[in-house]
Amino acid sequence: xxxxxADGRNPNQLRPLACSCSILHRAHGSASWSQGFRFIQTSHFxxxxxxxxxxKCYFCYWVGSGDTKVLAAVYGPKAGTKKNENPExxxxxxxxxxxTGQIGKPEKEYEIILKRTxxxxxxxxxxPNTTTSVIIQVVHDDGALLPCAINxxxxxxxxxxxxxxxxxxxxxxxxxESGYCILDPTKLEEQKMKGFAYLVFPNSILSVLPEGSxxxxxxxxxxxxxxxxxxxxxxxxxxxxxxxxGRAASAKLSDFLRRSLQSKxxxxxxKAE
Amino acid sequence: xxxxxxxxxxxxxxxxDAFRRLFPLRxxxxxLAESIRPDARSLSRARNTTISMGAVASADGSALAKIGSTxxxxxxxxEVMTPxxxxxxxxxxxxxxxxxxxxxxxxxxxxxxxxxxxxxxQLSDTISSSGMINLKELSxxxxxxxxxxxxxxxxxxxxxxxxDAALLSAVAAFSNLQIPTVSLDDGKIVMLPEEQKEENSExxxxxxxxxxxxxxxxxxxxxxxxxxxYILADPTSEEESIMETLVTVVLDSSNQLVSLYKPGxxxxxxxxAVQDCIALTRQRVKELHQILEEAISGMEID
Numbered sequence: 127x128x129x130x131x132a133d134g135r136n137p138n139q140l141r142p143l144a145c146s147c148s149i150l151h152r153a154h155g156s157a158s159w160s161q162g163f164r165f166i167q168t169s170h171f172x173x174x175x176x177x178x179x180x181x182k183c184y185f186c187y188w189v190g191s192g193d194t195k196v197l198a199a200v201y202g203p204k205a206g207t208k209k210n211e212n213p214e215x216x217x218x219x220x221x222x223x224x225x226t227g228q229i230g231k232p233e234k235e236y237e238i239i240l241k242r243t244x245x246x247x248x249x250x251x252x253x254p255n256t257t258t259s260v261i262i263q264v265v266h267d268d269g270a271l272l273p274c275a276i277n278x279x280x281x282x283x284x285x286x287x288x289x290x291x292x293x294x295x296x297x298x299x300x301x302x303e304s305g306y307c308i309l310d311p312t313k314l315e316e317q318k319m320k321g322f323a324y325l326v327f328p329n330s331i332l333s334v335l336p337e338g339s340x341x342x343x344x345x346x347x348x349x350x351x352x353x354x355x356x357x358x359x360x361x362x363x364x365x366x367x368x369x370x371x372g373r374a375a376s377a378k379l380s381d382f383l384r385r386s387l388q389s390k391x392x393x394x395x396x397k398a399e
Numbered sequence: 400x401x402x403x404x405x406x407x408x409x410x411x412x413x414x415x416d417a418f419r420r421l422f423p424l425r426x427x428x429x430x431l432a433e434s435i436r437p438d439a440r441s442l443s444r445a446r447n448t449t450i451s452m453g454a455v456a457s458a459d460g461s462a463l464a465k466i467g468s469t470x471x472x473x474x475x476x477x478e479v480m481t482p483x484x485x486x487x488x489x490x491x492x493x494x495x496x497x498x499x500x501x502x503x504x505x506x507x508x509x510x511x512x513x514x515x516x517x518x519x520x521q522l523s524d525t526i527s528s529s530g531m532i533n534l535k536e537l538s539x540x541x542x543x544x545x546x547x548x549x550x551x552x553x554x555x556x557x558x559x560x561x562x563d564a565a566l567l568s569a570v571a572a573f574s575n576l577q578i579p580t581v582s583l584d585d586g587k588i589v590m591l592p593e594e595q596k597e598e599n600s601e602x603x604x605x606x607x608x609x610x611x612x613x614x615x616x617x618x619x620x621x622x623x624x625x626x627x628x629y630i631l632a633d634p635t636s637e638e639e640s641i642m643e644t645l646v647t648v649v650l651d652s653s654n655q656l657v658s659l660y661k662p663g664x665x666x667x668x669x670x671x672a673v674q675d676c677i678a679l680t681r682q683r684v685k686e687l688h689q690i691l692e693e694a695i696s697g698m699e700i701d
Contacts (some may be wrong), residue, residue, distance in 0.1 A: 238513065358528045359656065362654070
């Protein structure tokens with residue numbers, strides 16, 4: 127079954143990605159991550175030749191699917207931890223700021239998922255008894271919000287120089303009837319589809335080790351799931367199908383993340399001198 | 400002469416206890432290497448599970464579910480409301496999850512538990528995506544009146560696998576639910592107490608007798624801990640605090656995957672581990688289905 131996507135993408139196509147680091151001056155590290163561009167096209171016009179009159183309409187409309195954009199800021203490591211935290215480990219707190227209004231249950235859930243995900247990629251034993259705050263500001267939400275926030279938070283943590291085991295790349299896969307699967311859905315597609323899964327994988331590693339040496343249980347390290355959150359019922363096979371597609375896409379995503387983080391590296395080094 | 404022996408016994412007992420407190424991970428790993436857990440369960444075995452229906456007399460449907468010592472009390476209260484304009488012929492389900500300070504030493508009075516809103520959100524997601532409840536069935540008069548279902552789940556004892564127990568109690572409460580009788584009085588919906596049914600016969604009854612909700616695919620869940628290559632089903636809170644990678648799989652009765660929830664954790668889940676978790680959940684779904692059916696039939700005999 128082929129599903130036509132409103133923005134003309136093919137099923138495996140992600141929206142254009144954009145990532146910029148160090149955009150906030152007061153934060154120790156910050157990044158913005160956006161999936162999709164919003165641009166206006168005004169050159170289209172339509173002629174309606176009717177019996178009596180000819181009207182020329184200029185249409186001004188959103189082309190593409192809109193974008194999801196998230197801003198992440200990292201403060202820390204700051205001295206002291208919150209109560210009930212382990213004094214032998216660094217703690218991470220996540221504060222989620224929605225675009226409008228107060229935070230509700232969904233945002234609370236995002237906070238916890240993001241916190242647990244970041245905890246599993248950061249090396250917490252290096253700065254014990256400190257707190258690192260990650261603040262997520264949603265700028266625009268058009269589907270795949272949580273993956274977008276995880277990618278932004280990850281870039282911001284790198285920007286702040288927080289020690290990490292590896293990066294995390296997040297992707298959203300939608301599953302339709304009959305095992306059809308699309309990547310990086312817009313909000314409309316998320317609502318329309320049978321089910322979707324937010325998947326987070328480790329980034330692919332560039333290493334000089336011989337191929338196969340980093341295999342865990344017969345699979346490369348980057349195929350392990352850090353986080354998986356699903357909505358809507360799907361068959362087990364559909365889930366594994368999503369997993370496969372997500373892994374393929376996460377390789378591309380991690381290349382992009384690496385490229386955008388590398389480009390800021392020389393400047394960082396000169397700052398350090 | 401018996402005294403030194405007794406103290407020796409005590410000291411050896413103390414040592415195990417001290418070892419458990421000082422090196423909890425080592426303590427557990429020593430057990431896991433022998434394929435057993437400190438509470439004498441095998442790794443893939445869930446704790447004893449019981450359901451008792453109708454635990455709250457004043458509610459329209461209620462159930463008390465216990466998995467090991469994790470205890471959840473679920474109660475449903477129904478109210479008549481005006482449906483929203485977007486879905487005029489649908490009712491509404493609102494789910495709340497409470498963790499009072501009595502449930503765990505980690506929950507302090509005055510400070511709400513961090514886990515509570517997350518479990519509540521997970522529950523409402525699971526119940527809506529499993530399609531267990533047909534919201535159209537909750538409609539009374541199209542566009543005018545529909546049922547608002549308030550499901551409240553109280554955690555009485557939090558000893559691990561909170562979501563599993565909460566979902567089980569929710570499902571049991573829904574299968575215990577009796578929709579009350581109401582009648583239409585001058586365009587207004589009035590709840591009828593049972594004894595007045597005959598007197599108010601001139602009023603137009605909307606639903607004549609108490610009926611049960613037909614449940615679609617019933618979701619059941621199993622939480623597993625991933626630690627190294629071990630998979631531990633149905634963890635206690637002690638296990639959850641020591642080994643932090645949790646995977647919750649929800650399957651419905653037709654083995655559709657309703658949710659696969661893994662919020663981070665130090666251990667990465669590879670395909671084989673995910674498959675093992677799903678296989679364990681399949682077994683558990685069968686067990687839970689039987690337990691639920693027994694509880695329902697036990698209720699009918701009463």
